Amino acid sequence: MTTTTVTVLMGGPDAEHDVSIRSGTRVADALATFDDLVVRPRTIPATESPDHDVLAAMLDEDRCDVVFPVLHGPWGEGGPLQRMLESIGRPFVGSGADAAARAMDKLASKRTAAIAGTATPDAVEVVADRPIPLDPPFVIKPVDEGSSVGVRFVHATADADAAIAELRPRHRRLMAESFVKGRELTVAIVGDDAFPVIEIVPATAFYDYEAKYLRDDTRYVVDPPLPEGLADDLACRSRVLHDAIGARHLSRVDWLLEEPADGGPPRIWFLEVNTMPGMTDHSLVPMAAAARGIDFPTLCRGLVLGCRTDK
Numbered sequence: 001m002t003t004t005t006v007t008v009l010m011g012g013p014d015a016e017h018d019v020s021i022r023s024g025t026r027v028a029d030a031l032a033t034f035d036d037l038v039v040r041p042r043t044i045p046a047t048e049s050p051d052h053d054v055l056a057a058m059l060d061e062d063r064c065d066v067v068f069p070v071l072h073g074p075w076g077e078g079g080p081l082q083r084m085l086e087s088i089g090r091p092f093v094g095s096g097a098d099a100a101a102r103a104m105d106k107l108a109s110k111r112t113a114a115i116a117g118t119a120t121p122d123a124v125e126v127v128a129d130r131p132i133p134l135d136p137p138f139v140i141k142p143v144d145e146g147s148s149v150g151v152r153f154v155h156a157t158a159d160a161d162a163a164i165a166e167l168r169p170r171h172r173r174l175m176a177e178s179f180v181k182g183r184e185l186t187v188a189i190v191g192d193d194a195f196p197v198i199e200i201v202p203a204t205a206f207y208d209y210e211a212k213y214l215r216d217d218t219r220y221v222v223d224p225p226l227p228e229g230l231a232d233d234l235a236c237r238s239r240v241l242h243d244a245i246g247a248r249h250l251s252r253v254d255w256l257l258e259e260p261a262d263g264g265p266p267r268i269w270f271l272e273v274n275t276m277p278g279m280t281d282h283s284l285v286p287m288a289a290a291a292r293g294i295d296f297p298t299l300c301r302g303l304v305l306g307c308r309t310d311k
Contacts, residue, residue, distance in 0.1 A: 003036050006304055007064040011043040012081070014073020015149045023279035024070035030297040031068070031304065040064065049075055056088045066304050067092035070279055074144045077276045078104030093303045095275040099246030103273040104144045107175055109245060113270040116244045118237055120270040121256075123177040132160055132176045140164060143173040153179070180269050182256035185224075187238035188277070188288040189251045190299070191306065194235035195288035199224035220284070222291045226257070227266050234268065245273050249303055252277040252285055 008031070010024025011017050021043060028041040040062040044050060050058065059067065067090050071077055077094075079101030085092045095103065102108050110120045122134060125143065132138070140163040141151040150171055152163035160176070167174055184202075188195040203217035223231070238253040245251070254271040277285045279300075289299045 001036055003038050004304065005038040005040065005063050005065045006031055007040045007042055007059055007062045007067050009042050009044060009067060009069040009071060009076075009081075011046060012071045012073065012076040013044070013046055013049050014071065014075050014077075015145060016072035017046045019278060019280065020071045020073075020076065023072070023283070024068075026281070026296070027068055027070050027279050027300050030300045033297050034301055037301065037304065044071070044076075049080070052084050052087060055084055059088065059090055064090060066090070066307060068300070068304060069094060070276065072276060072278065074104055077274075078144055091307050093307050094249055095245075095247045095251070099248070100275050103245050103247060103251070103275045106141075106143050106177075106272055109241075109273050110270070112244050113241055116240055118241065118270045119267065121178040121180050123175050126164055126174040126176055132157070134176055134178050137179040138176050139179055140167060140174055140176055142167065142171040143175050145171065180256050180258055182258040182269065183224075185234065185255045185257055186284050187234050187253050187255070188285040189238055189242045189247070189253065190285070190289065190303070191249070192239070194238050195285075196223045196291045197226065197231050197234055198222050198284055198288055198291075200284075218282075220287055222287065230257075230266070230268070237268070237270075241270065241273060245275075247273065247275050249307055250277065250285065251275050 008024050008028040010020045012020055028039050031037050032039045042058060067085055069081055069092055071081060075081060077100060079097045082097035082100045086097055107123060107125060110123055113120045124133060136157055137155050139151055139153055140160060150167050154160045154163055164174060184200040186198050199221040201219040201221060234255060241253055242251045252274040256269040256271060258267045258269060277283060279286060286296050
């Protein structure tokens with residue numbers, strides 16, 4: 001029997017280190033259930049990222065055929081790790097470096113969405129000593145973080161300076177984005193297929209890091225009731241943006257559905273694309289796959305085998 005050796009990378013120096021370990025451990029355990037896969041879990045320390053030669057030696061030691069990098073954040077998901085893997089020449093699950101960087105940069109992905117004809121809330125980069133040209137309420141957040149890390153709500157312009165001062169020491173780039181009140185929806189893309197829409201209904205006012213990964217009172221509604229034709233429209237738009245970003249293998253596209261109080265037509269707003277979504281037991285891509293009758297081990301195996309010829 002021919003076997004495929006898979007190195008599952010997890011952890012890393014990003015803010016989502018702990019979530020990445022949960023995701024990566026779950027992926028490694030799922031892949032280990034198949035007799036034709038040899039799984040080598042590798043945890044990258046939170047203190048520093050390996051350089052090119054260290055990573056190459058690690059993969060050589062594993063006799064790695066495919067890398068499954070289950071990392072979340074600017075280094076592990078946003079291009080630097082992908083650039084090294086491309087240079088080393090190992091096939092790996094997920095988007096290439098350019099697409100990963102484009103998706104992680106929320107301003108760049110919003111520009112891509114606008115070019116594709118999809119509405120997205122107004123946003124600007126926060127520049128020192130320059131006023132923010134948005135009317136409150138708006139949010140201040142890092143340009144290149146996920147899982148709602150560092151999101152701060154600003155209800156009055158005078159409050160913006162305090163939010164910026166709090167976030168600036170930890171985040172290189174910040175952005176301000178108009179706040180849109182609406183239902184939170186997401187669509188997973190695996191291969192060329194758009195999975196069912198999932199609505200996220202947090203028990204708290206905001207779907208923050210704790211609601212995503214630590215609390216058990218967030219509700220997830222698969223195939224929620226939506227205006228006629230909207231689910232198909234979201235699937236189509238999500239595939240278009242997945243392709244426009246240059247993503248491959250998998251992504252998760254996040255949306256807001258604004259339903260005006262005056263009874264006007266609902267409006268869809270694009271938020272962001274995640275090129276390596278979470279794989280924990282709270283995560284949305286595994287949930288959407290299950291709704292399609294695809295169990296988690298089968299999902300992970302398909303991603304591994306599907307990328308063998310991609311570099």
